[in-house]
Each structure stands twice: as C-alpha cells, then as structure tokens.
Amino acid sequence: MHQLAEALARHRIATFRYDYPYSHRLQIGYSEDLIDPLEVLLQTTRAAIQAARALAPDLPFFLAGRSMSGQVMSLLLAQEPSPHIRGLICYVYPTRWHALLPDTISHLQHVPVPILFIQGARDPEYSNPAHLQPILNQLGPQSVRGEPARSLSKGRVEPPGNSTNPHATLHVIPGADHSFNLPPHSPKTQHHAIQEAAAVTAAWIQIHLQKPET
Numbered sequence: 001m002h003q004l005a006e007a008l009a010r011h012r013i014a015t016f017r018y019d020y021p022y023s024h025r026l027q028i029g030y031s032e033d034l035i036d037p038l039e040v041l042l043q044t045t046r047a048a049i050q051a052a053r054a055l056a057p058d059l060p061f062f063l064a065g066r067s068m069s070g071q072v073m074s075l076l077l078a079q080e081p082s083p084h085i086r087g088l089i090c091y092v093y094p095t096r097w098h099a100l101l102p103d104t105i106s107h108l109q110h111v112p113v114p115i116l117f118i119q120g121a122r123d124p125e126y127s128n129p130a131h132l133q134p135i136l137n138q139l140g141p142q143s144v145r146g147e148p149a150r151s152l153s154k155g156r157v158e159p160p161g162n163s164t165n166p167h168a169t170l171h172v173i174p175g176a177d178h179s180f181n182l183p184p185h186s187p188k189t190q191h192h193a194i195q196e197a198a199a200v201t202a203a204w205i206q207i208h209l210q211k212p213e214t
Contacts (some may be wrong), residue, residue: 001019001066003190003191004066004091004189004194004197004198005017007194007197007198008197008201008202010198010199011198011199011201011202013198013201013202013205014056015060015064016042016048016051016052016056018044018047018048018051020035020036020040020041020044021036021040021044022034022035022036025193031201032099035068035099035100038075038100038101041068041072041100041135042072042075042076043133044077045069045072045073046076046080049063049082049085050141053084060086060205060209061084061086062085062086062087062088062089062205063077063085063087063089063110064088064089064091064201065088065089065090065095066091066092067091067092067096067097067178068097068100069087069106070090070091070092070093070094070096071093071094072100073088073090074088074090074093074107074108074111074115075101075107076169077111077112077113078107078108078110078111078112079107079110080112080202083208085113085142086113086114086205086208086209087113087114087115087116087204087205087208088111088113088114088115088116089115089116089118089166089201089204090115090116090117090118090119091197092118092119092120092123092126092127092178092179092180093117093119093125093127093132094126094127094178095127095128095131095132095135096125096126096127096128096131097126097127105135108135108168109138114168114169114202114208115167115168115169116169116201116204117132117136117168117169117170117171118171118173118197118200118201119132119172119173120172120173120175120176120177120178120180120193121172121173121175121176122175122176122177122183123172123177123178125178126178127178129170129172132170133170134171135211136168141211147159149192163182169204171200173193173196173197175193176190176193178195180194181193181198182206
C-alpha cells in the first residue's frame, strides 16, 4: 500500500492511510482470529473518513481499499451513503474470502457510487476475475454514473468503452496475484503491476471528476 500511495501521488492523487486496531497485534503472526469485529472495522473507517475530510475538505473524495478493506468500505457505503464520496476503488476485492462477510457480493448492488475493481489474473484463492465478472454484470442499474477505463496500452489508459453495466468497472492485471506479484519468468514485476493499478485508478477518477456530483 505504501508503494501504491507513492504511485498515486505521481498522478497527483493524495492518499490518507490508516490502520485497523488489529494491525498492531500482528507481531505475533497473522491469524483470522486476530481480525477486529466488523463493527470495529466499520467504525475505524468512519473515523478515517472524517479525519481525511477535515484535513482536505475541498478535495474530491474517493474511498479505496485493498482486499478486506474493499469489503469493509463497500459495506459501509451500502449501509450509509455519503454525498461527499464520489466513488470506490477496490484493489483485489476478495469475493471468495468469507471470514468477515458470509455473503461478499449481495451488498454491492446497494453501493450508490461507481466502483472500480482492479484484480490480479492469478488470484484464484481469493478472487478469480472470471468469477467476478458475471457478478459485476448483475449489479443493479440504479447507479449509472460510472464508465469503464479500459486496459492499459503502451503505458496509457484507453478511452472509456461500452459496458453492459456502467455502475462497475473491472480491470484485470495479467499475471498478477493477490499482492500484485508476478511470476518469476515474467518480464514485468510487482512494481509494474502497481504502476498499472495507479494509472488505471487515475484515469478512472479523472472520468468521474468530469461528471457532476449527484
């Protein structure tokens, strides 16, 4: 996340990063039993949103979370819509990880802002993009502000194209896993995958900054 924040900064996107309480208990090693209860995760996110907006009240505001944080943020938006939040970016959203939410999908149709999913193509344990795409196509049509930022080509993001569901956009990074690592034989590295994720994020945000707030 530190590398991704630096990559986003090069696109003039400021980030406000925060920890969940359980993060400070990981010195003893990771275990799902250490994860905070859902309400603690939601309350921490609420507090972070308030703090970030207090620091930069005039900036357009987007939420972005990696893996579990995508579940937390999307659930919070589904339950408590905010007129200040323009969109949600989910990095490697874990559709197959059910430790936090037994149903990781159904609440997504109630998220009232556009969602960008950036997934690794080599992530079958947590989220196989082939499994995610049909779910995105079924998301409710009530939020139609989003348009897809298509795949990178020669370092640039192509213009938006047609989408069967303008509410959600899926971008898949070839060869990347759940941590955006690439296979040893790949000519690219995790650094390249993170740069791609940042570029796609920046292009998608720019698209939505050109749209009026509702």
